[in-house]
Amino acid sequence: MPLHFSEEELAQRRDRTCRLLAEAGLDGLLIFRQESMYYLTGYDTFGYCFFQCLYLGADGRLMLLTRAPDLRQAQQTSMVQDIRIWVDRPDAEPAAELREILRGFGCAGKKLGVEYEAYGLTAAQGKRLEAALEGFCALEDASGLVSRQRVVKSPAEIAYVREAAGLADAAWQAALDSAGPGAFEGDILAAMHGAIFSRGGDDPSNEFIIGSGPGALLCRYYSGRRHLDPRDQLTLEWAGTFRHYHAAMMRTLPIGEPQPLHEEMHAVARDALLAVEENLRPGKTFGEAFDAHSRVMDAAGYQAHRMNACGYSQGTTFAPVWMDWPMLYHGNPVPFEPGMAIFCHMILFNSEEGVAMTLGRTSLVTEGAAEPLSQASLELESR
The missing domain is CATH 3.90.230.10 (Creatinase/methionine aminopeptidase superfamily)
Structure with a gap:
């Protein structure tokens, strides 16, 4: 399934976002807006009604944490290669799983931006995210970092x-x-x-x-x-x-x-x-x-x-x-x-x-x- 934009254009969007992260003193961005995911990678789904996070590091590293139904969705509609799956169960804690993934990326003690203004991050999920990352890294509202880029069209x-x-x-x-x-x-x-x-x-x-x-x-x-x-x-x-x-x-x-x-x-x-x-x-x-x-x-x-x-x-x-x-x-x-x-x-x-x-x-x-x-x-x- 072809992307709706060239890989070059998508890469330019991500590079611009990484520059903005660096200028803001942020080491990475936790993306919860589906519009941002589509804009940066081509990823197309409605699975954002559940916990789903796209991580973009200031160094360009990219990772998607989602559920099993969206594995192939991401593989076929986006250029994301690193796709992690959290498993549905009564005691599932995807925010805690995200923390451990971020630990592996060297994010402990770093400052990360969060897209709080997102339908993909409910108030309840936001509280769980903050609880899971408390003491691990600093969080800063970066809701407009990608959204403001999307206003001017290519x-x-x-x-x-x-x-x-x-x-x-x-x-x-x-x-x-x-x-x-x-x-x-x-x-x-x-x-x-x-x-x-x-x-x-x-x-x-x-x-x-x-x-x-x-x-x-x-x-x-x-x-x-x-x-x-x-x-x-x-x-x-x-x-x-x-x-x-x-x-x-x-x-x-x-x-x-x-x-x-x-x-x-x-x-x-x-x-x-x-x-x-x-x-x-x-x-x-x-x-x-x-x-x-x-x-x-x-x-x-x-x-x-x-x-x-x-x-x-x-x-x-x-x-x-x-x-x-x-x-x-x-x-x-x-x-x-x-x-x-x-x-x-x-x-x-x-x-x-x-x-x-x-x-x-x-x-x-x-x-x-x-x-x-x-x-x-x-x-x-x-x-």
């Missing part, structure tokens, strides 16, 4: 994000073809996922969001499906996913004749989206881009109906979410750099009137103006 990564954006467009067209009075939400979802899978795409890192009627004012997935009324509204948030790289989109689709408020809110959302995208360029910050969103919406009288964040970075993410660092919110000082992919979502929910309107797409930050990766129109569609 040319190979950008190609995957572009592919994902094309899949997102195909899913939107499938939704338009499936939606209408009487349509079943489950059939719309099936068509959207089918458009992605049939073109070689992947499962997204979280569920597609779908809601109609009052549920159109929700921006989280929930269980339960309904048929669309003759006059209704359908909110969708989805992502095309290719090689685990995401390009998200968001739309609210009036069913039947749009209400005047749908049209008004759409115009505000479109103006806000374009204002945000104008700020996705070097020299601007994530906070400044959000402020462009709030200026447009607040000036139109929609402050009470907007959100306090309007997007985030996109890239390779694993369940449970496709959201990635950093986020568009007021005061965020992170600057934009060429090679970032940013999903901007304009969300307006008027609970008093029961009317929803959303509009969102993913754009690439360049040396100049941002490049929207979706080819779909920003005009208000209805079915």
Whole structure:
């Protein structure tokens, strides 16, 4: 099974990480984020729901400690050669086993970074890790060391994000073809996922969001499906996913004749989206881009109906979410750099009137103006 990146590119990522470790005074990194493992080695799994650690030494040494079901997974999807297995049993202590492996690597008395901000390291596992390594070595939170590198994409990564954006467009067209009075939400979802899978795409890192009627004012997935009324509204948030790289989109689709408020809110959302995208360029910050969103919406009288964040970075993410660092919110000082992919979502929910309107797409930050990766129109569609 071939790697999705050249061994040279993966080696460059690891070398850069080792340089950052040395600059931070760290002798190694205990990696628990699946995104980091994939980024550095190609390793692809969902086995991170159990204790699993990738060790990267400042000297470049690499070791994966995992369970038996992921042995062949790591062998076939990654370039990791040193794979250790901890055995499932009532008294299993994988953190203690990790300590003894690290002892063999000469880590006693050294300082190691830990990816604490990881779905692969629960609070309980984190406590066991600290207990096992107490007195053995010093630990330091290094959660952002790899994650911050992943924000700026290489040319190979950008190609995957572009592919994902094309899949997102195909899913939107499938939704338009499936939606209408009487349509079943489950059939719309099936068509959207089918458009992605049939073109070689992947499962997204979280569920597609779908809601109609009052549920159109929700921006989280929930269980339960309904048929669309003759006059209704359908909110969708989805992502095309290719090689685990995401390009998200968001739309609210009036069913039947749009209400005047749908049209008004759409115009505000479109103006806000374009204002945000104008700020996705070097020299601007994530906070400044959000402020462009709030200026447009607040000036139109929609402050009470907007959100306090309007997007985030996109890239390779694993369940449970496709959201990635950093986020568009007021005061965020992170600057934009060429090679970032940013999903901007304009969300307006008027609970008093029961009317929803959303509009969102993913754009690439360049040396100049941002490049929207979706080819779909920003005009208000209805079915």
